[in-house]
Amino acid sequence: MKKIYVLHENNEWTVHLQHRLEELQLPFEMWHLDEGVLDLSGEPPQGVFYNRISASSHTRDHRFAPEFTEAVLAWLECHGRTVVNGSRALRLELSKANQYMALNHAGIATPKTLAAVGKKQIMEAAERLNMTPFITKHNRAGKGQGVFLFESIEALRVYVEGPNFDAPVDGITLVQQYIQANEPHIIRHEFINGKFLYGVKVDTSEGFELCPADACSIEDMFCPTDADTAKPKAKFEILSDYRPEFIDKYEAFLAANNVQVAGIEAIQDAQGNSYAYDVNTNTNYNFDAEAIAGTFAMLELAKYLGVTLADI
Known part of the structure; x- marks a missing residue:
């Protein structure tokens, strides 16, 4: 039987969708992709596959859920399955x-942004941005993770060189124009x-x-x-x-x-x-x-x- 398959890593964020699918009496199955085994030589079931993997999965100790999901999506798309928010959507979610x-x-239009890897390079990016105030954020994040507002280059230096520096999971820090x-x-x-x-x-x-x-x-x-x-x-x-x-x-x-x-x-x-x-x-x-x-x-x-x- 054809089903709706929901690919996710956070039960709290899927419960409302489950209730609506039940309300409409639609057949569905939840695939929690924090961990698992995927037989790449096998064939996926028939149905619609809806990808809800989040860039903030690592904050819930689901560090490799996006990577595993990427493999699952490649498998599904290779077999021509109907995927909602497929591999391109996942790439955008993660970067x-x-x-x-x-x-x-x-x-x-987007705010002027520089991407930096390394603490020295974060400082260099802020100097090249040459705008105050400015913000930093993680390239791969969610819920505003790693977002801080700085009024000066020196304030950024104190943060970057201090004990509270929040390192992004993919190593990339964005230094960005602050839109007032x-x-x-x-x-x-x-x-x-x-x-x-x-x-x-x-x-x-x-x-x-x-x-x-x-x-x-x-x-x-x-x-x-x-x-x-x-x-x-x-x-x-x-x-x-x-x-x-x-x-x-x-x-x-x-x-x-x-x-x-x-x-x-x-x-x-x-x-x-x-x-x-x-x-x-x-x-x-x-x-x-x-x-x-x-x-x-x-x-x-x-x-x-x-x-x-x-x-x-």
């Missing part, structure tokens, strides 16, 4: 440098089947950890700094009547890179220029924000997977 090059190729927004928020643009679903405004006043999943935001769903308001401000807010002109470029970018499900995060500077800075092909959704808006991305995703299964 922001790869993302930026693909975004730029599609005519989408008029208000402390970014917009995350969600896509299913390569088509725009909605934009969600994410309050960044408390820092850079922007994962919208319920498991990531239980402790900080509301911003406590809004003391003057009678009602607490939601950290995640789905925008109504929102479809900026650059959405067409985002959709074309996803189509060109064979990505069907993604969240693209962008920030707008004081002059109104928008910069995309993260492509998340393991996108999650915030239930509280969706309940207010009356739209549910996991349900739409499950429907999409069901239609895709019916078409093979």
Whole structure:
């Protein structure tokens, strides 16, 4: 029997999708790819294979889940199976440098960024960037891992040479232009089947950890700094009547890179220029924000997977 196969490494991030697949009475099977054995001479089962492997898997002690998943995807694609978010999507998920090059190729602006390997080279990159303030981030990361704001080169030197330096798992540190927004928020643009679903405004006043999943935001769903308001401000807010002109470029970018499900995060500077800075092909959704808006991305995703299964 044909099934929907969900390739993942984090049970907390798949439970909502499981519930929606069950609600729609769709046949499915979960493949947890933290470890396993793959017979490359064998043949995959028939079905739709949805890849949800995250760049932050190493933070959950699943260090080699992406590498194993890459082997599984190669196996599936070799046999012509229907894969949602296949090997190209995985490459983008695991490398922001790869993302930026693909975004730029599609005519989408990104912050000026230098990639560096080595502590001395991180300092050199900051000097060549010649912008203050600036940020650093890990090339392979998630939930804002390794993101720090620096007001000066000397502040970076103290961090890089000190005991709290956070080494990236792939060795690549990005030194990046800091985009100063008029208000402390970014917009995350969600896509299913390569088509725009909605934009969600994410309050960044408390820092850079922007994962919208319920498991990531239980402790900080509301911003406590809004003391003057009678009602607490939601950290995640789905925008109504929102479809900026650059959405067409985002959709074309996803189509060109064979990505069907993604969240693209962008920030707008004081002059109104928008910069995309993260492509998340393991996108999650915030239930509280969706309940207010009356739209549910996991349900739409499950429907999409069901239609895709019916078409093979």
